[in-house]
Amino acid sequence: MAAPSSPVLFTDPTSEPCRSVHWLCKAAGIPLRLRATWLGRGHHRQEAFLRVNPRHQVPALLHGQFALSEAQAIMRYLCELHGVLDPWFGESLEERARISMLLSWHHHAVRKTVMLNHNLPVYYIPFYVGEAKHPRPQKAQVEELRANFAESLQQLEEFIGSGHFLVGGRLTAADIAIAPDLTAMDVDPDVNEILAAFPAVR
């Protein structure tokens, strides 16, 4: 159970990076106090939250007086704080380099091409704000967005190879950072068709 001195995670479970931090803490046994910060209700623009993260993004962490944003940085900080950096961020120089490469790659690959460019405009934003305000893109445009992320998924397929995990044959921060952007596709009725060519990713 999280002690009153445990770090506080400001989190919206509908946000993939928030889910990454929360999942890592569950898997690594890191105690955390959660503070729901719903994007849909504008909590991230309220003054109380802006004092924690003036850049109005979740997740954000407050540990005593120390405030930190960016999911990857929060994951690394919490693992180091609890002395479990190596199992999650790499046991050897090469493992650490590989995990660090995947975390950097994720920003401009899966996170950008699958989640921000496709999942958000195609299903999430129309659902949250209503199709009247933000119409779902036309079929041809959706096809184009999907063509744009095929390369990211193919690269991810090659990273995974014949195993179940990205690095070291075990769950690491790399899997945890990337997976939520993929499971977010589960709301898509075409998900099986989209992922058919990528058996390792699926």
Next chain:
Amino acid sequence: MAAPSSPVLFTDPTSEPCRSVHWLCKAAGIPLRLRATWLGRGHHRQEAFLRVNPRHQVPALLHGQFALSEAQAIMRYLCELHGVLDPWFGESLEERARISMLLSWHHHAVRKTVMLNHNLPVYYIPFYVGEAKHPRPQKAQVEELRANFAESLQQLEEFIGSGHFLVGGRLTAADIAIAPDLTAMDVDPDVNEILAAFPAVR
């Protein structure tokens, strides 16, 4: 001088992430062999390079049999290899967290909003491939792109504050990763006007 066993950096000096890695190695005294890999001549699509980085991006590193891509990962790997991780990636838990936050933030802030969304289409691509093939965007569109990166620059301004560096009052990996995407604006005749509101960034 770089020994024949030193890591080989496949680099195109016109690429900002390549310049970051090269700059860090110069500043940290890390020996490196350079292999010019010109994007403009398609070297990144040639088979010899694809064996080093199948994802056809520079920079890429080859150290013995170990191949690594992603500038941030290469910087971290080389610093660790040479025992200088702390001065460049943080001397304390909080410094490491702050540098890690800035490196993650950079991907979706300055790198994306200034460089990929604005600098590339507005000056670099029309210059490299010719305006006939890739016309410079119209004035109104350029204005819109500039409005989109104002928030990133404002955030960077706040990170820098009244000092000269982002973290710890000294040059770190965070400055080195971000600076080339800003100095790339120097080709813009409007650069002084754009940066007038951001004295610390300038």
